[in-house]
Amino acid sequence: xxxxxxxxxxxxxxxxxxxxxxxxxxxxxxxxxxxxxxxxxxxxxxxxxxxxxxxxxxxxxxxxxxxxxxxxxxxxxxxxxxxxxxxxxxxxxxxxxxxxxxxxxxxxxxxxxxxxxxxxxxxxxxxxxxxxxxxxxxxxxxxxxxxxxxxxxxxxxxxxxxxxxxxxxxxxxxxxxxxxxxxxxxxxxxxxxxxxxxxxxxxxxxxxxxxxxxxxxx
Amino acid sequence: xxxxxxxxxxxxxxxxxxxxxxxxxxxxxxxxxxxxxxxxxxxxxxxxxxxxxxxxxxxxxxxxxxxxxxxxxxxxxxxxxxxxxxxxxxxxxxxxxxxxxxxxxxxxxxxxxxxxxxxxxxxxxxxxxxxxxxxxxxxxxxxxxxxxxxxxxxxxxxxxxxxxxxxxxxxxxxxxxxxxxxxxxxxxxxxxxxxxxxxxxxxxxxxxxxxxxxxxxxxxxxxxxxxxxxxxxxxxxxxxxxxxxxxxxxxxxxxxxxxxxxxxxxxxxxxxxxxxxxxxxxxxxxxxxxxxxxxxxxxxxxxxxxxxxxxxxx
Numbered sequence: 001x002x003x004x005x006x007x008x009x010x011x012x013x014x015x016x017x018x019x020x021x022x023x024x025x026x027x028x029x030x031x032x033x034x035x036x037x038x039x040x041x042x043x044x045x046x047x048x049x050x051x052x053x054x055x056x057x058x059x060x061x062x063x064x065x066x067x068x069x070x071x072x073x074x075x076x077x078x079x080x081x082x083x084x085x086x087x088x089x090x091x092x093x094x095x096x097x098x099x100x101x102x103x104x105x106x107x108x109x110x111x112x113x114x115x116x117x118x119x120x121x122x123x124x125x126x127x128x129x130x131x132x133x134x135x136x137x138x139x140x141x142x143x144x145x146x147x148x149x150x151x152x153x154x155x156x157x158x159x160x161x162x163x164x165x166x167x168x169x170x171x172x173x174x175x176x177x178x179x180x181x182x183x184x185x186x187x188x189x190x191x192x193x194x195x196x197x198x199x200x201x202x203x204x205x206x207x208x209x210x211x212x213x214x215x216x217x218x
Numbered sequence: 219x220x221x222x223x224x225x226x227x228x229x230x231x232x233x234x235x236x237x238x239x240x241x242x243x244x245x246x247x248x249x250x251x252x253x254x255x256x257x258x259x260x261x262x263x264x265x266x267x268x269x270x271x272x273x274x275x276x277x278x279x280x281x282x283x284x285x286x287x288x289x290x291x292x293x294x295x296x297x298x299x300x301x302x303x304x305x306x307x308x309x310x311x312x313x314x315x316x317x318x319x320x321x322x323x324x325x326x327x328x329x330x331x332x333x334x335x336x337x338x339x340x341x342x343x344x345x346x347x348x349x350x351x352x353x354x355x356x357x358x359x360x361x362x363x364x365x366x367x368x369x370x371x372x373x374x375x376x377x378x379x380x381x382x383x384x385x386x387x388x389x390x391x392x393x394x395x396x397x398x399x400x401x402x403x404x405x406x407x408x409x410x411x412x413x414x415x416x417x418x419x420x421x422x423x424x425x426x427x428x429x430x431x432x433x434x435x436x437x438x439x440x441x442x443x444x445x446x447x448x449x450x451x452x453x454x455x456x457x458x459x460x461x462x463x464x465x466x467x468x469x470x471x472x473x474x475x476x477x478x479x480x481x482x483x484x485x486x487x488x489x490x491x492x493x494x495x496x497x498x499x500x501x502x503x504x505x506x507x508x509x510x511x512x513x514x515x516x517x518x519x520x521x522x523x524x525x526x527x528x529x530x531x532x
Contacts, residue, residue, distance in 0.1 A: 014474055034471035041471035044384035045425075045479050054478075167463040 009061035009074065017080045021066065028062040033164075130154060137203070143211040145179040152177075152201045166196045173197065179214055191215060234343040235268070235350045236530055239369035241393075243385025245356035247375045248458040249273070251496060251506065253353035254282035255516070258507035259523040261315035265348040268307045271320030272365055273355035275328025280319050283310050284504040293322035296334045303341045312508060316347070335361055339368055356385075358392040367397050371452045371526060373487065376472065378457065378465040383472070387479075390453065394426060394480060397447055405440040408433070427481030448482045452529075456522065457489040465489070487522045490515055 010017050013027040034041050035054045042051060064070045075081040133154055140147065152162070159173050172193055175183035184190055191209055198208035209215060240253045250273070257269040271279035271292065280288065290306040295318075300306050307316040320327075330338075342350060352369060354362045366372050372393065376386040399406070430448070434441035455476075457469040469486040476484040493515050499506040507516050 012478075014477060030467075030470060031474060033467060034474045039471065040378060040380060040383055041468055041475050043380045043387075045387055045475060165462060165464045 149177040239352040241354040242375040243389035268347040270318040277320030288319040454485040454487040459492040
């Protein structure tokens with residue numbers, strides 16, 4: 001087994017030792033996506049246990065590289081920087097960073113599990129089979145946001161999953177579920193978004209688009 | 219048509235063509251489509267191009283180019299009926315683009331002999347063109363691997379399904395190991411030793427990266443040549459038939475996995491959308507890129523070709 005001290009965190013995340021904090025966040029998200037459970041990109045190469053190990057290493061790398069002090073110590077340890085002249089330019093303005101954090105829900109949301117700045121992704125939990133809801137879906141003509149949300153939760157799909165699959169922003173997805181007219185996009189876009197959302201939760205897009213109240217009004 | 223000046227006058231050697239090979243473990247991932255399209259894109263960019271159908275026994279690159287038959291095929295050259303490889307390269311109806319057709323009725327074409335392969339490998343660089351594109355068959359037979367290894371750039375097409383991903387990794391593994399075949403014999407013996415030892419250890423096969431690392435420990439000199447062989451390979455991934463937006467992540471993710479698993483850098487050239495117009499163009503027997511030059515696909519192919527050309531120029 002490879003010792004942890006031997007793993008180069010920069011190499012693991014595929015970033016250069018001069019990478020900015022933003023680069024590291026992006027690289028970390030990519031790594032999490034790449035080595036997630038059921039990831040297509042590792043198919044046939046890694047077993048489940050190996051994947052868990054890799055994810056663990058990735059988390060560890062991020063825990064160090066995303067923390068200013070820990071990274072500094074690490075750089076000195078690994079000989080990337082001499083302890084005397086630590087180059088500060090890689091660090092972004094705190095405000096910019098904050099904005100970036102807020103933009104990436106999955107990073108900020110579940111950040112507290114392993115260490116205080118490491119992410120674990122939510123496992124899906126599907127609810128038990130619900131014949132009543134299934135029957136309602138068969139006949140439903142109206143698909144208000146609350147129903148969409150109910151179906152989504154019933155299927156055990158998180159909003160993040162949908163955002164990841166469809167590249168629709170979390171803001172819009174949330175607005176679709178609460179039918180927040182002020183936050184919804186223009187109708188032409190909304191139509192497409194609602195359709196994609198519906199497809200993700202296993203409903204027929206055209207039925208949902210037709211039955212979604214903010215689209216049918218006026 | 220100018221074929222006249224091949225009469226072996228040892229004139230100032232013209233630059234040899236750049237060779238790009240398109241392979242990938244699985245069938246139906248668009249190798250022929252990509253070969254044909256890149257050929258058209260290069261020709262459009264003003265280069266003289268020859269596309270070679272090396273999917274021997276399953277050749278249909280000509281179909282992707284909208285050509286039904288040709289006077290000469292590759293087997294005419296391999297059998298010695300035609301003795302200049304440039305003579306079997308036929309016009310495609312697209313300016314500057316020629317094709318060496320692999321379709322042939324000979325039964326043995328799928329299993330070409332070693333000397334035929336060697337002859338072909340020796341003569342591919344003598345094709346009079348700026349670029350030669352090799353459309354390889356599916357699978358990991360030595361014939362396929364050897365053409366892939368000899369190319370300046372090796373492109374692998376992968377579609378976002380597990381079967382294709384699995385075969386792509388298998389193909390890359392075979393390519394890299396076959397490539398290492400060319401290291402000195404002594405080193406190869408050591409390599410074999412390490413590989414068998416690993417297997418005996420009860421671990422699962424182990425990654426190539428681990429292997430190279432272990433070699434570095436056992437025999438630093440060998441590891442050096444291993445590394446330089448691996449680094450000399452210019453491999454690129456193309457994600458083809460993308461349907462979902464999330465599929466576009468596959469390329470970068472596979473790149474990450476490759477650098478970890480194979481310990482070698484693999485380029486990611488870009489992705490191509492799934493487009494039913496491709497099928498339509500095929501049914502109409504017309505090359506896609508020249509039929510739909512403004513399509514999203516065509517633009518992506520143009521971009522890929524441009525970025526590969528830029529890599530060659532530096």
